Amino acid sequence: MSQILQVENLSVQFHTYTGTIQAVRDISFGIRENKVTAIVGESGCGKSVTSKAVMGLIQKPGVISKESKIFFKGEDILGYTEKQWEDYRGQKCSIVFQDALTALNPTMDIGRQITEKIRVHRRVNRQEAWQEGIRMLEQVGIPGAAMRMRQYPHEFSGGMRQRVMIAIALTLHPQLLIADEPTTALDVTIQADILDMMKEIQREQGMTIILITHDLGIVANFAQDIIVMYAGKVVEKGSAEDIFYHPAHPYTEALLRAVPRLDISGGQLETIEGAPPNMADPPAGCPFADRCKKKRPVCGTGFPGEAEIAEGHQVCCWLYMDDGGGSGDGR
Numbered sequence: 001m002s003q004i005l006q007v008e009n010l011s012v013q014f015h016t017y018t019g020t021i022q023a024v025r026d027i028s029f030g031i032r033e034n035k036v037t038a039i040v041g042e043s044g045c046g047k048s049v050t051s052k053a054v055m056g057l058i059q060k061p062g063v064i065s066k067e068s069k070i071f072f073k074g075e076d077i078l079g080y081t082e083k084q085w086e087d088y089r090g091q092k093c094s095i096v097f098q099d100a101l102t103a104l105n106p107t108m109d110i111g112r113q114i115t116e117k118i119r120v121h122r123r124v125n126r127q128e129a130w131q132e133g134i135r136m137l138e139q140v141g142i143p144g145a146a147m148r149m150r151q152y153p154h155e156f157s158g159g160m161r162q163r164v165m166i167a168i169a170l171t172l173h174p175q176l177l178i179a180d181e182p183t184t185a186l187d188v189t190i191q192a193d194i195l196d197m198m199k200e201i202q203r204e205q206g207m208t209i210i211l212i213t214h215d216l217g218i219v220a221n222f223a224q225d226i227i228v229m230y231a232g233k234v235v236e237k238g239s240a241e242d243i244f245y246h247p248a249h250p251y252t253e254a255l256l257r258a259v260p261r262l263d264i265s266g267g268q269l270e271t272i273e274g275a276p277p278n279m280a281d282p283p284a285g286c287p288f289a290d291r292c293k294k295k296r297p298v299c300g301t302g303f304p305g306e307a308e309i310a311e312g313h314q315v316c317c318w319l320y321m322d323d324g325g326g327s328g329d330g331r
Contacts, residue, residue: 004176004208005031005054005072011065012049012058019280023049023062025232031176031210031225036202038211038223038240040255044276046232047212048098051178054210055095056085072176090121094174098181098212100161104153110137110164111149118171136167141197159190166198173205180212195222217259220244228252231276231287233303238313248315251288286318294319 012024024046031037039047052058054070056077070077077088097103105113114133118124124132130149137145140163153161162182169177179198183191199222202209211223219226219240226243228236228251236249247253257270274291277283285300286292292299298318307320 002033003030004033005070005210007050007054008069008071009065010050010053010068010070012046012053012068013063013065015061015063021279022282023232023279024053025282026067027229027232027234029227029234029237031208033208034206035225036199036209036211036223037225037227038213038219039227039229040213040216040219041229042214042276044279045229047214047229048180050229051095051180051210051212054178055089055093056080057095090117090172090174092174093176093178094169094172095178095180096162096165096169096182098184100158100165101153103165104161106153109150109152110156114149114164114168114171117168121172132171133167136171137164139170139201140164140167141193142167158186159194162186162194163197166194166201170201174207176208176210177202178210178212181214182211183213183218191218198222215259216244216255228255231282232279233287234316235288236315236317238310242310242313246310246313248309248313248320249288249317250292250294250319254291286316 007030008028010024010027011022014021014023027046027050039050041047049058053064058064064078068078072088072092080088111130111133114136115126115129118129118132119126122129133149134145137148142148142160142163153164156164166182182198183194186194195218198209201207211219213219223240226238226240227234228243228249230251236243236247236252243252244256247256254270254272258272260269272291277287277290283289283300285302286304289295289299296318304316304318304321306314306316308314309320
């Protein structure tokens with residue numbers, strides 16, 4: 001299957017008064033077209049920075065390295081002009097931010113916030129844009145859409161605000177949708193409703209979705225592919241079946257052991273002891289080494305290369321490298 005997005009050697013740094021923060025460090029991955037890919041990892045691992053780089057939203061003090069390349073349908077978007085970025089955002093790629101209350105403008109009614117985007121990118125009059133806005137609110141499951149268009153963000157519940165954000169992101173029918181923690185701060189029932197709605201829209205429109213999340217539990221029945229990040233690095237990537245049933249990296253295994261499961265009774269959830277490294281001075285070796293129960297002397301010497309342990313399933317771990325003494329296949 002073809003890939004709609006390819007990220008090659010992406011590095012993003014933030015120059016601050018405390019030093020240079022290496023938020024994303026030389027990562028590469030591909031996103032399959034018409035599929036859902038989840039990028040998972042704990043807070044601060046570089047997930048959201050990666051998504052902003054794909055959207056062209058990295059601003060000073062952030063800097064994308066010159067060696068970085070991001071291809072959308074074969075075209076390197078990092079060389080875009082401002083006009084090309086405007087055409088790309090919304091029509092080709094769109095994003096749903098994690099905090100709808102701060103992402104929405106509290107001084108503008110919902111109708112204006114939806115129609116503004118439609119009128120900027122399409123040659124339609126105000127009435128046509130308004131009707132399209134109503135249709136989009138109806139599509140994301142907001143009842144009384146015509147009345148709701150004249151209301152303000154504070155008049156919506158958290159779940160409804162998130163649906164509004166999704167409606168705005170979908171108004172131009174993008175080919176790629178990035179959902180950055182779209183269910184943060186929502187209760188479990190609302191989370192399931194939001195994800196079910198997004199999955200249904202994805203099926204109907206043949207859209208590609210990148211889901212950014214720290215919660216492996218919510219992607220089990222949603223994503224086909226999973227990318228695991230830690231300390232600005234991609235440590236494992238593969239299909240959902242690979243990650244959930246054949247996890248290879250010790251960090252992935254630890255994440256899965258920390259997720260409550262209905263099919264396992266008794267026992268205690270595990271925690272990952274320690275803390276992520278300081279990204280102003282990241283370690284030369286594997287960034288997870290200090291927290292890893294399988295640590296070996298070689299783990300501190302450098303970041304391991306990528307080992308393919310099965311078709312489409314890659315891991316960056318010394319346990320799977322010949323000079324790390326691993327078996328080469330964890331299955």
